[in-house]
Amino acid sequence: MRLFLLLIVSAALSACATQPPHAQARFEATPPPAGAPVRADDFIAIAMRPCDGACPAFEARVTATGDTRWLGAENVALEGAHVLQLGPDAFADLSRVVLANQRQLSLGEIQPGASPLCYYEATNMPSYEISFALGARRGALNIYGGCGGPTSTAALRAVARLLLALERNGAPIGLDRS
Numbered sequence: 001m002r003l004f005l006l007l008i009v010s011a012a013l014s015a016c017a018t019q020p021p022h023a024q025a026r027f028e029a030t031p032p033p034a035g036a037p038v039r040a041d042d043f044i045a046i047a048m049r050p051c052d053g054a055c056p057a058f059e060a061r062v063t064a065t066g067d068t069r070w071l072g073a074e075n076v077a078l079e080g081a082h083v084l085q086l087g088p089d090a091f092a093d094l095s096r097v098v099l100a101n102q103r104q105l106s107l108g109e110i111q112p113g114a115s116p117l118c119y120y121e122a123t124n125m126p127s128y129e130i131s132f133a134l135g136a137r138r139g140a141l142n143i144y145g146g147c148g149g150p151t152s153t154a155a156l157r158a159v160a161r162l163l164l165a166l167e168r169n170g171a172p173i174g175l176d177r178s
Helices: 002-014 088-100 150-168
Strands: 043-048 057-063 067-074 080-085 108-110 127-134 137-144
Touching: 043 088, 043 150, 057 088, 088 127, 088 150, 108 150, 127 150, 137 150
Parallel strands: 108 137
Antiparallel strands: 043 057, 043 127, 057 067, 067 080, 127 137
16 A cells, blocks of 8 residues: 555656746755644644545544544545544654654645646646644645645655555555455
8 A cells, every 4th residue: 555655646746847947945854843742632634535546535633642533435445434543652653744744734725726836737646635733833735646846746745754654553544455
């Protein structure tokens, strides 16, 4: 499944590899704060919307306790609405990924026709919706996987890191092979 997720994101990135120099934006990495406190209302929400192929489609909202509301729509190992317990260690791992990529995961909307950050769009790609509240840090990203350009490419890489962390921590993103 990790390979499948990487292939989806890689296809989006390779479809849009070059940008004119005037359109490039530069971001510096934002290091996660050491020992950031966890609040009861902290959360990380991740949604992957369907494509015209076998892309997983799901919504997951993970709380600070690791309680996870899961809605598997299609091409996932667990379809339907479920409450999962990924655990506080999973939330801590996801939080580290979010904080390390906070700038890219807080760019708002990057969609074809709606954002100057979406160049050279590829078609039939999934969309991703990320939102989070980690203490005073809040952010949201709604990005089409076919957007290219340096800013959207960096954001899609951050999304891929977060999806891999979610799967690594037990979310049933894998393809249903039954």
